Amino acid sequence: MLKIENLHAEVGGKQILNGLTLSVGAGEIHAIMGPNGAGKSTLGYVLGGRPGYEATQGSVTFDGKDLLELAPDERAAAGLFLGFQYPVEIPGVSNLQFLRTALNAQRRARGEDEVSAGDFLRLAREQADKLGISMDMMKRAVNVGFSGGEKKRNEMVQMGIVDPRLAVLDETDSGLDIDALRVVGEGINRIMRRPDKAVLLITHYQRLLDIVEPDFVHVLADGRIVRSGGPELAHKLEREGYGAIAA
Numbered sequence: 001m002l003k004i005e006n007l008h009a010e011v012g013g014k015q016i017l018n019g020l021t022l023s024v025g026a027g028e029i030h031a032i033m034g035p036n037g038a039g040k041s042t043l044g045y046v047l048g049g050r051p052g053y054e055a056t057q058g059s060v061t062f063d064g065k066d067l068l069e070l071a072p073d074e075r076a077a078a079g080l081f082l083g084f085q086y087p088v089e090i091p092g093v094s095n096l097q098f099l100r101t102a103l104n105a106q107r108r109a110r111g112e113d114e115v116s117a118g119d120f121l122r123l124a125r126e127q128a129d130k131l132g133i134s135m136d137m138m139k140r141a142v143n144v145g146f147s148g149g150e151k152k153r154n155e156m157v158q159m160g161i162v163d164p165r166l167a168v169l170d171e172t173d174s175g176l177d178i179d180a181l182r183v184v185g186e187g188i189n190r191i192m193r194r195p196d197k198a199v200l201l202i203t204h205y206q207r208l209l210d211i212v213e214p215d216f217v218h219v220l221a222d223g224r225i226v227r228s229g230g231p232e233l234a235h236k237l238e239r240e241g242y243g244a245i246a247a
């Protein structure tokens with residue numbers, strides 16, 4: 001589904017990704033771990049097409065399409081979803097408006113009809129309910145005044161509504177208490193653990209991987225994947241730290 005080959009990328013003229021190669025097949029969950037500053041978030045931003053994050057060498061294909069050639073909205077329409085380490089606040093735009101706009105943009109790009117107001121409300125209510133987000137919060141400005149945990153749960157509501165094929169989730173577990181972690185982790189499983197979907201889960205902690213069990217675990221250090229393995233690799237990292245592996 002996703003094939004990253006020898007990817008090099010720069011941010012602000014500084015080279016951050018240095019020949020990163022990674023293949024993700026349908027039905028797979030891949031955890032990306034690695035020390036601070038390794039380039040994990042940069043990888044997410046390059047995949048999402050964030051301005052300023054420039055691929056300088058290598059290739060990324062998504063379902064055989066050249067992902068790097070697509071504009072960010074075209075990437076979303078193709079089924080890519082990015083969950084951020086720090087979800088943005090959008091004052092003046094309600095969660096419901098924001099989500100309906102995102103969903104309709106995606107549908108138009110796919111040549112589908114826009115969702116009706118009634119169908120959208122039913123969908124939003126269903127997804128919000130599953131993540132413990134009230135309709136009252138759905139009517140509030142996007143993430144404004146939300147706690148860290150509410151922002152992350154709200155992000156999973158967004159993911160449930162746009163129903164992506166590939167989700168890149170950057171430290172979705174950061175700042176979550178045990179209960180919120182379980183709700184978010186189970187949300188990821190419910191929405192994304194399907195034979196036709198895949199997840200790149202960027203995390204520092206085993207506690208999320210206890211809920212969302214990865215098929216593969218990779219260590220990203222100095223802008224490339226330096227080690228890959230199964231779930232046991234995450235346990236080894238938790239015990240021994242990155243030092244032993246990156247060295």
Ligand code: ADP
Nearest residue numbers: 011012014016035036037038039040041042043
């Ligand atoms: P990680 O998510 O693995 O902690 P990042 O991808 O956030 O790492 O950052 C990788 C490196 O890129 C760090 O050294 C960071 O300081 C640098 N970096 C990230 N964004 C920018 C930016 N906008 N301008 C300059 N350097 C940046």
Ligand code: MG
Nearest residue numbers: 035036037041
């Ligand atoms: Mg970091």
Ligand code: MG
Nearest residue numbers: 040041042085
């Ligand atoms: Mg990061």
